[in-house]
Amino acid sequence: MDHNGQRGSSTPSAMLATLLSRRAKLQEELGNIERQVYDMETSYLQDPGQCGNVLKGFEGFLSSSNKNTALHLLKLICSSKRSRKFQPEDRLFSLSSVASPVAEEVATCHC
Numbered sequence: 001m002d003h004n005g006q007r008g009s010s011t012p013s014a015m016l017a018t019l020l021s022r023r024a025k026l027q028e029e030l031g032n033i034e035r036q037v038y039d040m041e042t043s044y045l046q047d048p049g050q051c052g053n054v055l056k057g058f059e060g061f062l063s064s065s066n067k068n069t070a071l072h073l074l075k076l077i078c079s080s081k082r083s084r085k086f087q088p089e090d091r092l093f094s095l096s097s098v099a100s101p102v103a104e105e106v107a108t109c110h111c
Contacts, residue, residue, distance in 0.1 A: 034100050041093050045086045
């Protein structure tokens with residue numbers, strides 16, 4: 001091994017092939033992680049049992065001026081079994097990666 005922890009390659013073309021192979025594996029791994037983030041994010045944003053989220057906020061549910069009405073509204077919203085609608089721009093975590101398919105889609109769409 002050389003001083004960078006790489007196996008010594010006898011030719012530049014062998015070294016290039018090794019680096020390209022490593023790059024392909026890393027790109028595949030990144031793609032898998034981004035798909036996991038996308039799936040978890042979708043689940044979080046569509047969760048019908050959740051009463052608000054970090055993007056849309058939780059305010060208004062427990063206003064001090066009309067607590068009984070707010071609690072009733074909270075129970076109705078939380079008991080809803082329908083999926084929540086969200087925009088591609090709501091995907092905070094997917095959009096944090098410039099390589100994410102969602103980030104590329106939003107960048108080209110300009111919705």
